[in-house]
Amino acid sequence: MQTASVTPDAISSVLSNPSFDSSSDRPEIVVQVVDLKPIGNRYTFGANDGKTKVKAMFTASLTPEIISGKIQNLCLIRLIDFTVNDISSKSTKYFLVTKCEAVGSVLDSEINLESKSQEEEEATTEPKRQKLEHSPVSDVKMDVSTGITLKPKQEFVSKSASQIMTEQRGNAAPAARMSMTRRVHPLVSLNPYQGNWTIKVRVTNKGVMRNYKNARGEGCVFNVELTDEEGTQIQATMFNDAARKFYDRFQLGKVYYISRGTLKLANKQFKTIQNDYEMTLNDNSEVEEASSEEMFIPETKFNFIPIEELGMYVNQKELIDLIGVVQSVSPTMSIRRRTDNEMIPKRDITLADESKKTVVVSLWNDLATGIGQELLDMADKSPVIAIKSLKVGDFQGVSLSTISRSNVVINPESPEAKKLKSWFDSEGKEVSMSSIGSGMSPLSKNGSRSMYTDRVLLSHITSNPSLGEEKPVFLSTRAYISFIKPDQTMWYQACKTCNKKVTEALDSGYWCEGCQKKYEECSLRYIMAVKVTDSSGETWISSFNDEAEKILGCSADELNKLRSEEGEVNEYQTKLKEATWSCHAFRVSVTQNEYNGEKRQRVTVKGVAPVDFAAETRLLLQDISNKTNNKASQLLF
Amino acid sequence: MDTSSPSAFVNGALLRRYIGQKVRTVIQVIGSDTGSVVGKSTDDLQIVVRGPSPTPPLTTYLEVIGIAESDNSIRAETWTNFGNTFDPQNYNELCKLANGEFKHLFI
Numbered sequence: 001m002q003t004a005s006v007t008p009d010a011i012s013s014v015l016s017n018p019s020f021d022s023s024s025d026r027p028e029i030v031v032q033v034v035d036l037k038p039i040g041n042r043y044t045f046g047a048n049d050g051k052t053k054v055k056a057m058f059t060a061s062l063t064p065e066i067i068s069g070k071i072q073n074l075c076l077i078r079l080i081d082f083t084v085n086d087i088s089s090k091s092t093k094y095f096l097v098t099k100c101e102a103v104g105s106v107l108d109s110e111i112n113l114e115s116k117s118q119e120e121e122e123a124t125t126e127p128k129r130q131k132l133e134h135s136p137v138s139d140v141k142m143d144v145s146t147g148i149t150l151k152p153k154q155e156f157v158s159k160s161a162s163q164i165m166t167e168q169r170g171n172a173a174p175a176a177r178m179s180m181t182r183r184v185h186p187l188v189s190l191n192p193y194q195g196n197w198t199i200k201v202r203v204t205n206k207g208v209m210r211n212y213k214n215a216r217g218e219g220c221v222f223n224v225e226l227t228d229e230e231g232t233q234i235q236a237t238m239f240n241d242a243a244r245k246f247y248d249r250f251q252l253g254k255v256y257y258i259s260r261g262t263l264k265l266a267n268k269q270f271k272t273i274q275n276d277y278e279m280t281l282n283d284n285s286e287v288e289e290a291s292s293e294e295m296f297i298p299e300t301k302f303n304f305i306p307i308e309e310l311g312m313y314v315n316q317k318e319l320i321d322l323i324g325v326v327q328s329v330s331p332t333m334s335i336r337r338r339t340d341n342e343m344i345p346k347r348d349i350t351l352a353d354e355s356k357k358t359v360v361v362s363l364w365n366d367l368a369t370g371i372g373q374e375l376l377d378m379a380d381k382s383p384v385i386a387i388k389s390l391k392v393g394d395f396q397g398v399s400l401s402t403i404s405r406s407n408v409v410i411n412p413e414s415p416e417a418k419k420l421k422s423w424f425d426s427e428g429k430e431v432s433m434s435s436i437g438s439g440m441s442p443l444s445k446n447g448s449r450s451m452y453t454d455r456v457l458l459s460h461i462t463s464n465p466s467l468g469e470e471k472p473v474f475l476s477t478r479a480y481i482s483f484i485k486p487d488q489t490m491w492y493q494a495c496k497t498c499n500k501k502v503t504e505a506l507d508s509g510y511w512c513e514g515c516q517k518k519y520e521e522c523s524l525r526y527i528m529a530v531k532v533t534d535s536s537g538e539t540w541i542s543s544f545n546d547e548a549e550k551i552l553g554c555s556a557d558e559l560n561k562l563r564s565e566e567g568e569v570n571e572y573q574t575k576l577k578e579a580t581w582s583c584h585a586f587r588v589s590v591t592q593n594e595y596n597g598e599k600r601q602r603v604t605v606k607g608v609a610p611v612d613f614a615a616e617t618r619l620l621l622q623d624i625s626n627k628t629n630n631k632a633s634q635l636l637f
Numbered sequence: 638m639d640t641s642s643p644s645a646f647v648n649g650a651l652l653r654r655y656i657g658q659k660v661r662t663v664i665q666v667i668g669s670d671t672g673s674v675v676g677k678s679t680d681d682l683q684i685v686v687r688g689p690s691p692t693p694p695l696t697t698y699l700e701v702i703g704i705a706e707s708d709n710s711i712r713a714e715t716w717t718n719f720g721n722t723f724d725p726q727n728y729n730e731l732c733k734l735a736n737g738e739f740k741h742l743f744i
Contacts, residue, residue: 614724621730
């Protein structure tokens, strides 16, 4: 009887020969399935050829065979069709098996063609301990031409059991207790009411150690972003002793078992990670490195927002995910970073989705040059792309930007992508779409309708000093200009090209930091403080160029000329006087600023429009009707 | 400002309440005859206005102040051009409020 076994050195020879790109070139190899476990609807495993183990995954089509028992853990399989892929962001590879068949009978332990001293480590309940003695994959020398693998002679040092324990455990709890709670819980199942958990997570982001001082004293703090195999993320914070203890232990990209942390509801103000809870680790918490164990970062968990709903995310801290069909890809542009004058590449792509709206996404740095180039080459095929962690800005209404954490996937294998592609192929291609930003700008022709939404009296703003604390609040109001201070710095010297502030050059001319150029001339742009009044109260607002020009009826350059004119009648004062006590409809934003530790409300004009009497009357009638209805319902009780 | 003879804000339906009294209303001219003007009130009823005709040029909407003669006619004393972009619904609501809930704020 022929005993089936693994193909010796199969894995190392495959890994060393990336030119095997079709199964016909590649000999059919037999490997053993170890560590078989499900992730979503697919199964991952370790492909073991007795000497080397590599991470592998079965495609979803093979899941039924695993469930039926045809493929089991520790069994041998002949790989008929598979590809070798990269684990994202790491230099290691994994096998994606699309076709295979079980051979022989299921074995009862992991095959190990290494030195015999492994035998006492057979028990698969402690896979970690086993690995300590395994030859690390990276040590294997590859001879590409002959496919013969050469290995340095194993330096084998015998260790006592307690030595092994301390090496592995480090600071962690004794094995007995650990193994009971070793069952790994998915991050999504954690809550503040159940403390008996262990999670297995990768550090996907690590903050710096910060020192703070508050009423209760001083301390230090840092936090990490943890991601588990399902893609769920959570932030973990450590203070003082715990911070010092774990700061060096937590390293970006490494995998850890963590238990005995506490959970509480996340502070929405600082939330960028999508989780209702956040974790705190203290001195009693356990953090143990999952040494040399790889953990998959599986298909990233996306939470797609339709383009037409992006409006409410503008300028918010929350990052969003987007999926769309590529309509156009720009060439790479070089933008100078203001902070350090470094040139960074950027590429703009336009995406469309079923909401029949388009949006521009700016790809920065590597995303612009790498994946951006790929997209440019395949733009005519209208690929679907999914992007995770985009920042939403207000350039041209709505604009999206990638950050270092952003992740772009071209033509992802997801139901949303399929749906999008089929929509595009059937109707999306032909349908006319509008940019999401065009309806947003308060200065657009359609923007006048925003003069009537969120309408308030000035007292609503002044009576609520914490308005706009978390995020800017947008309101509309109708008010009179009651005072424009004549001797204020009403404008700044601006670059004619980019409108940013310029500084006077030592020789004649003006230097623009943004354009990195010197110009002969500059223009003046308004930055004006104005007092407005209505029947309920008054407040100061600041107005920028376009709105101030509408209020005053002349440009800053013109007004400057008038200001410096001599004569009996000061035209400058006249202009200001004419603007005073004029009534306008304003669109404003209310935010909070800190001045010398004090929080102050800042009201900025976003748009201004002349009073439309009919529209205003309708608002008043609505108001009266609301008040009478309220009163009537009060009388009923 | 002469407040000796105030005029009540009326539309077509409210005119009957003030027969013999001074009223004011805004109408859209739909026709004219010798000595009278036919107009559409803000609540889409027909009102006939007798007396001196308004002097051209005339805009779409005109306000007339005069004495209510019947439930659909007024003897005009003063005409005023109210423009072409007048909102009749708003005026209509005003008439209702001025004669209803907020009558005490008016005459």
